[in-house]
Amino acid sequence: MSVKIALLGFGTVASGVPFLLKENKEKILQSAQSEIEVAKVLVKDDAEKDRLLAAGNDFDFVTNVDEILEDSDIAIVVELMGRIEPAKTFITRALQAGKHVVTANKDLLAVHGAELIAIAKEHGVALYYEAAVAGGIPILRTLVNSLAADKVTRVLGVVNGTSNFMMTKMVEEGWSYEDALAKAQELGYAESDPTNDVDGIDAAYKMVILSQFAFGMDVQFDQVGHKGIRKITPQDVAVAQSLGYVIKLVGSIEETPSGLVVEVTPTFLPKAHPLAGVNGVMNAVYVESIGIGESMYYGPGAGQKPTATSVVADIIRIVRRLNEGTIGKSFNEYSRPVQLAKPEDVKSDYYFSIQTPDMKGQLLKLAQIFNQEDVSFKQVLQEGAKDSVARVVIITHQLNQTQLQHIIEKIDEEADFTLLNTFKVLGE
Amino acid sequence: MSVKIALLGFGTVASGVPFLLKENKEKILQSAQSEIEVAKVLVKDDAEKDRLLAAGNDFDFVTNVDEILEDSDIAIVVELMGRIEPAKTFITRALQAGKHVVTANKDLLAVHGAELIAIAKEHGVALYYEAAVAGGIPILRTLVNSLAADKVTRVLGVVNGTSNFMMTKMVEEGWSYEDALAKAQELGYAESDPTNDVDGIDAAYKMVILSQFAFGMDVQFDQVGHKGIRKITPQDVAVAQSLGYVIKLVGSIEETPSGLVVEVTPTFLPKAHPLAGVNGVMNAVYVESIGIGESMYYGPGAGQKPTATSVVADIIRIVRRLNEGTIGKSFNEYSRPVQLAKPEDVKSDYYFSIQTPDMKGQLLKLAQIFNQEDVSFKQVLQEGAKDSVARVVIITHQLNQTQLQHIIEKIDEEADFTLLNTFKVLGE
Numbered sequence: 098m099s100v101k102i103a104l105l106g107f108g109t110v111a112s113g114v115p116f117l118l119k120e121n122k123e124k125i126l127q128s129a130q131s132e133i134e135v136a137k138v139l140v141k142d143d144a145e146k147d148r149l150l151a152a153g154n155d156f157d158f159v160t161n162v163d164e165i166l167e168d169s170d171i172a173i174v175v176e177l178m179g180r181i182e183p184a185k186t187f188i189t190r191a192l193q194a195g196k197h198v199v200t201a202n203k204d205l206l207a208v209h210g211a212e213l214i215a216i217a218k219e220h221g222v223a224l225y226y227e228a229a230v231a232g233g234i235p236i237l238r239t240l241v242n243s244l245a246a247d248k249v250t251r252v253l254g255v256v257n258g259t260s261n262f263m264m265t266k267m268v269e270e271g272w273s274y275e276d277a278l279a280k281a282q283e284l285g286y287a288e289s290d291p292t293n294d295v296d297g298i299d300a301a302y303k304m305v306i307l308s309q310f311a312f313g314m315d316v317q318f319d320q321v322g323h324k325g326i327r328k329i330t331p332q333d334v335a336v337a338q339s340l341g342y343v344i345k346l347v348g349s350i351e352e353t354p355s356g357l358v359v360e361v362t363p364t365f366l367p368k369a370h371p372l373a374g375v376n377g378v379m380n381a382v383y384v385e386s387i388g389i390g391e392s393m394y395y396g397p398g399a400g401q402k403p404t405a406t407s408v409v410a411d412i413i414r415i416v417r418r419l420n421e422g423t424i425g426k427s428f429n430e431y432s433r434p435v436q437l438a439k440p441e442d443v444k445s446d447y448y449f450s451i452q453t454p455d456m457k458g459q460l461l462k463l464a465q466i467f468n469q470e471d472v473s474f475k476q477v478l479q480e481g482a483k484d485s486v487a488r489v490v491i492i493t494h495q496l497n498q499t500q501l502q503h504i505i506e507k508i509d510e511e512a513d514f515t516l517l518n519t520f521k522v523l524g525e
Numbered sequence: 526m527s528v529k530i531a532l533l534g535f536g537t538v539a540s541g542v543p544f545l546l547k548e549n550k551e552k553i554l555q556s557a558q559s560e561i562e563v564a565k566v567l568v569k570d571d572a573e574k575d576r577l578l579a580a581g582n583d584f585d586f587v588t589n590v591d592e593i594l595e596d597s598d599i600a601i602v603v604e605l606m607g608r609i610e611p612a613k614t615f616i617t618r619a620l621q622a623g624k625h626v627v628t629a630n631k632d633l634l635a636v637h638g639a640e641l642i643a644i645a646k647e648h649g650v651a652l653y654y655e656a657a658v659a660g661g662i663p664i665l666r667t668l669v670n671s672l673a674a675d676k677v678t679r680v681l682g683v684v685n686g687t688s689n690f691m692m693t694k695m696v697e698e699g700w701s702y703e704d705a706l707a708k709a710q711e712l713g714y715a716e717s718d719p720t721n722d723v724d725g726i727d728a729a730y731k732m733v734i735l736s737q738f739a740f741g742m743d744v745q746f747d748q749v750g751h752k753g754i755r756k757i758t759p760q761d762v763a764v765a766q767s768l769g770y771v772i773k774l775v776g777s778i779e780e781t782p783s784g785l786v787v788e789v790t791p792t793f794l795p796k797a798h799p800l801a802g803v804n805g806v807m808n809a810v811y812v813e814s815i816g817i818g819e820s821m822y823y824g825p826g827a828g829q830k831p832t833a834t835s836v837v838a839d840i841i842r843i844v845r846r847l848n849e850g851t852i853g854k855s856f857n858e859y860s861r862p863v864q865l866a867k868p869e870d871v872k873s874d875y876y877f878s879i880q881t882p883d884m885k886g887q888l889l890k891l892a893q894i895f896n897q898e899d900v901s902f903k904q905v906l907q908e909g910a911k912d913s914v915a916r917v918v919i920i921t922h923q924l925n926q927t928q929l930q931h932i933i934e935k936i937d938e939e940a941d942f943t944l945l946n947t948f949k950v951l952g953e
Contacts, residue, residue, distance in 0.1 A: 117816055121676050124741070127858050128673040227671070233817040235671030242670065243655070243663030245556040246837030248549050313552070371823060374802045388545055388834030389661040389824055395799060396820035406816030409674030421851045430555050 099132035100416045103165040105139045105187055106178035107149060107158070110201060110228075113405025114175065114412075115156070125409070129416040137165050139187075162187050166194050173415055175408060176200040185209055192216045192224065197424065199411040201228035201404055207302035207318050210309070214427065221425040223418065225411035230303045231256050231380040233403025234396040235410070240310040240384075241429055247388035249311040253364075253523075254348040256303045258378035258398040259286045259294035260326050264345050265376040267334050274329060286378060296325035297346060297361035304348040304359050311384065312350060313431035314357055320437060322360035329363055333450060333518055336490050337365050340476055343373040344520065351443075356436035358443045365448055365492070365522040440498035446475060446522035447501060449491045451508060452515040455482035459513065463489060466507045472496045492522055527560035528844045531593040533567045533615055534606035535577060535586075538629060538656075541833025542603065542840075543584070553837070557844040565593050567615075590615050594622050601843055603836060604628040613637055620644045620652065625852065627839040629656035629832055635730035635746050638737070642855065649853040651846065653839035658731045659684050659808045661831025662824040663838070668738040668812075669857055675816035677739040681792075681951075682776040684731045686806035686826040687714045687722035688754050692773050693804045695762050702757060714806060724753035725774060725789035732776040732787050739812065740778060741859035742785055748865060750788035757791055761878060761946055764918050765793050768904055771801040772948065779871075784864035786871045793876055793920075793950040868926035874903060874950035875929060877919045879936060880943040883910035887941065891917060894935045900924045920950055 104111050115135050118125060126132060138156045140146050146158040165171055166187075174191040176198060178184050184202055191198050193216065200206070206213070206229050217224035227237050231254070240249075255261050262284075263277035272280075278295065281287035293299045301321040308316040326346050337344045342365035350359045366373040371393045375381040380398030385391055397403040418424040453459040460479065467474065476492040496504070501519075508516045532539050543563050546553060554560060566584045568574050574586040593599055594615075602619040604626060606612045612630055619626050621644065628634070634641070634657050645652035655665050659682070668677075683689050690712075691705035700708075706723065709715035721727045729749040736744040754774050765772045775792035778785060794801040799821045803809040808826030813819055825831040846852040881887040888907060895902065904920040924932070929947075936944045 117674050120815065121674060124676065124859060125674055127741075127860070128669075234820060235667055238671055239663055239667055241556075242842065243666055243835070243838050245841045246545050246549060246553055247834045248552065313555075369802075369804075371802065374797075374799065376797075386834075387548065387830065388837075389831045390828070392662060392822075392824035394820075394822060397818050400818070402815065403817045406675045406814075407671070409816075410671050413673045414670065421849070423849045423851055431552060432555070 099134045100129075100173065100419065101134050101136035101171045102173040102175055102412060103137040103139065103168070103171045104135060105162070105165070105174060105176045105184070107138050107140055107154070108177065109401045110404045110408070111138075111175070111177040113401040114408055117402070117405050117409045125413060129413040130420045131416050133412060133416060136171055137168065139165060162190070166190050166196070171196060172419065173197045173199060173412060175412065176202060177408070179204075181205055181208070188213060189216055192220050192222055195220055195222055197223040197415045199408055199415070200224075200226050201408055202226070203229040203299075203302045203306065207305040210306070211315055218427065223415050223424055223426070223428070225414060225428050227411050228404045228407035230306050231382060232397055232399045233406055234380055234382060234394050234398065235407065236382045236394050237306070237310050237428070238410070239394060241431070244384070244386065244389070247386040249384055249386045250352055251385040252307055252311050252350040253372060253383040254300070254303065254307065254381070255345055255372055255375045256348055256380050256382065256398060257294055257297070257300040257346060258380060259291065260297075260300070260346040261375065261380070262286050262378045263295070264326060267329065267331070268338070268343055269376070271331055271334065273331055274327060295327055297323035300346060300348045300361040304350055304361060307382070308350050308357065308359055310429050310431065312352060312357055313433040314435045315432075316357060316359050316435060320359065322362065324362040326363055328518055330518070332488070333520070336450070336478060340478065340492065341368055342366060342522070343368055345372065345375070347372065353438040353442035355439040355442045358438040363520045365520060367523060370523060443498045444495045446495055446524050447493050448518070448520045448522050449493070450517040450519070451489045451491070452517055453487050453489060453513055455485045455487040459487070460489060462511065463491070463514070466504060467491070467493065469507070470496070470500045470503050472500055472504065488517070495524070527562045528601065528847065529562050529564035529599045530601040530603055530840060531565040531567065531596070531599045532563060533590070533593070533602060533604045533612070535566050535568055535582070536605065537829045538832045538836070539603070539605040541829040542836055545830070545833050545837045553841060557841040558848045559844050561840060561844060564599055565596065567593055590618075594618050594624070599624060600847065601625045601627060601840060603840065604630060605836070607632075609633055609636070616641060617644055620648050620650055623648055623650060625651040625843045627836055627843070628654050629836055630654070631657040631727075631730045631734065635733040638734070639743055646855060651843050651852055651854070651856070653842065653856050655839050656832045656835035658734050659810060660825055660827045661834055662808055662810060662822050662826065663835065664810045664822050665734070665738050665856070666838070667822060669859070672812070672814065672817070675814040677812055677814045678780055679813040680735055680739050680778040681800060681811040682728070682731065682735065683773055683800055683803045683809050684776055684826060685722055685725070685728040685774060686808060687719065688728070688774040689803065689808070690714050690806045691723070692754060695757065695759070696766070696771055697804070699759055699762065701759055702755060723755055725751035728774060728776045728789040732778055732789060735810070736778050736785065736787055738857050738859065740780060740785055741861040742863045743860070744785060744787050744863060748787065750790065752790040754791055756946055758946070760916070761948070764878070764906060768906065768920065769796055770794060770950070771796055773800065773803070775800065781866040781870035783867040783870045786866040791948045793948060795951060798951060871926045872923045874923055874952050875921050876946070876948045876950050877921070878945040878947070879917045879919070880945055881915050881917060881941055883913045883915040887915070888917060890939065891919070891942070894932060895919070895921065897935070898924070898928045898931050900928055900932065916945070923952070
């Protein structure tokens with residue numbers, strides 16, 4: 098007997114779902130133990146329906162979601178519309194109607210996940226969303242199943258393809274931020290308003306979900322610090338190169354003695370670090386844990402078929418559980434009380450790029466500021482002055498957030514100094 | 526209620542199992558939904574038992590396997606003795622006694638897997654072995670679950686840590702094979718007889734298992750071509766570098782129009798390929814598929830805690846299924862008839878290193894040989910002659926196994942030429 102599913106939305110990713118169901122029919126049948134049939138597809142209006150039918154799509158397109166929610170033959174609803182509304186309302190109603198839900202909607206999950214998970218639990222139905230983090234990379238289910246015996250201590254992720262494409266152009270070809278953005282927009286990777294991608298908001302959503310799966314903590318979106326790539330200059334990139342680093346936008350989750358710290362920020366990665374080679378629109382999630390040690394999961398973070406592969410894997414899992422009679426298990430059962438780190442426990446090496454007039458004693462003055470805060474230098478680079486202005490670059494040994502704050506304030510107090518940029522540096 | 530397990534063997538990996546069960550107790554309980562207790566541990570003899578007790582190990586050590594196999598309280602037997610016998614007999618008897626089995630024994634699984642899987646099926650018990658391929662990398666379960674909707678077209682794996690450590694020394698530091706082997710032996714990575722590691726036998730075992738999970742085909746060990754790293758010279762490594770490649774021992778499984786080809790062989794990897802950066806004892810499995818496209822799974826291929834993490838993940842899965850009442854599912858359900866590729870469908874770029882006397886017309890003669898076989902050159906490098914002997918290096922465009930055979934024969938027929946080495950080259 099076949100299991101009937103309905104798609105909400107028929108954009109790029111959604112159309113990949115019937116493609117995979119057909120192309121890999123036999124393998125999917127072995128795994129799911131039932132055939133899977135796309136019974137209905139919700140589209141916006143009659144115009145879209147007519148356009149899709151004219152293009153040769155042979156599905157039962159409907160324009161009213163009730164035709165899906167009230168259809169008792171439909172067991173699984175696959176939401177691929179994106180954005181918060183009406184997706185949230187449709188998912189809520191589907192769960193309440195006893196239907197299992199698969200979604201790739203990371204914004205929704207990151208902001209309203211707890212609410213939706215509770216509704217799913219209440220109604221004994223499944224809510225799966227492997228595709229919500231890093232598209233085609235099977236990271237969520239791997240954390241649930243394969244790292245069940247492990248304790249994760251840190252997660253680092255290059256999880257935004259658009260900004261990683263831009264950073265790759267900036268690093269490998271020396272492009273400016275503006276040129277990289279223009280190219281990303283030309284290729285359709287970046288939207289006309291690129292805020293979500295370049296300011297680290299999209300990556301922060303993914304870090305919220307990864308915090309739940311890797312650390313069992315339901316961190317809120319506004320507890321995730323995020324700083325984007327807009328301010329990175331070709332000079333920063335060149336200095337990073339010359340000191341043996343690659344700059345990337347990295348999301349990190351780390352467990353400190355006082356609790357978790359979650360942030361998204363441009364980060365200097367040592368060139369030998371596995372994440373340093375993750376280029377273009379590719380994504381990767383790097384996991385440090387007490388059992389495995391270090392592992393990395395690499396793949397495309399977006400795109401039709403990669404995302405649809407994760408969506409169909411979720412659908413297969415649900416069908417399988419329906420056949421086994423074990424449906425209703427939460428996607429992620431790991432749960433601990435949320436505890437956030439104190440600023441003094443949040444430690445990292447840091448990069449400072451400081452502009453000073455080219456005169457005697459300036460480096461000494463800088464050294465004194467860092468010394469007062471008990472912070473020592475790992476690498477220092479003073480560049481040849483131009484127009485009587487010098488640039489000093491400092492990479493420090495570990496400092497905590499309190500020290501960082503004090504140093505920034507003290508540099509700001511000195512009229513001579515302009516703090517151009519400060520970024521996190523991943524130690525070897 | 527707790528689930529009782531028994532360990533067969535208490536070597537390095539085995540002792541990592543109780544470590545993880547204790548260290549991550551709470552998380553494991555959330556996932557398994559039962560406590561897991563190490564009830565008995567099989568050791569070789571009383572001397573080993575006394576030694577382990579004296580060292581402070583607080584377990585019920587037994588020296589007769591019957592004490593485990595006849596103990597109806599023990600639900601899961603964890604085999605970590607390695608080698609074929611007595612592991613095979615013990616696992617067989619455990620399965621026949623209705624016990625679920627977890628093992629990390631790749632040799633055994635690669636050679637006698639089908640037989641053991643059939644016994645497990647017959648008795649409705651589970652036989653899981655995530656740790657058998659690439660230790661801490663969760664590749665098998667990921668192929669089963671997350672790539673259930675996908676069709677894999679090629680798998681490339683750096684899956685032998687010892688040879689990869691040696692190749693890393695040879696590539697990054699220009700060491701000879703002999704020096705690299707001595708260092709690997711000194712550090713305990715290589716055994717005094719390194720055959721299994723350096724000749725690609727260990728990697729071939731893993732390719733057998735990966736063929737089952739990624740392609741559903743039960744390829745036999747003797748159907749896997751394997752060629753090791755013994756013959757790689759510093760000259761080969763240097764030429765590879767100068768042409769933009771890194772040499773590694775790579776296992777590959779590829780589906781051609783006529784069937785599967787599985788082999789382990791030194792391979793030139795373009796420097797930008799994700800596998801090219803997998804260094805030291807680290808392992809990685811790179812997967813090409815029609816859905817995800819390209820993905821890579823990176824981590825430690827061996828070691829106490831990484832391997833134990835995979836073993837405990839298997840144990841948790843069994844306990845979970847015991848609690849759900851769904852035990853007995855095969856670890857891998859993907860199955861298709863085995864079909865091996867015809868030689869003319871097995872295609873790759875190739876590297877040839879040829880020694881010739883330094884005299885006119887030699888390159889022309891070589892060019893004629895390749896031309897007769899319709900094989901064109903991608904890169905050619907002739908090095909300055911020393912002692913009237915020149916070395917010509919050729920990287921070809923794609924050629925098939927029949928062409929390769931003919932070219933090798935023709936070069937051998939020419940008394941002037943000595944074929945020093947020929948290796949696979951991964952195209953961009």
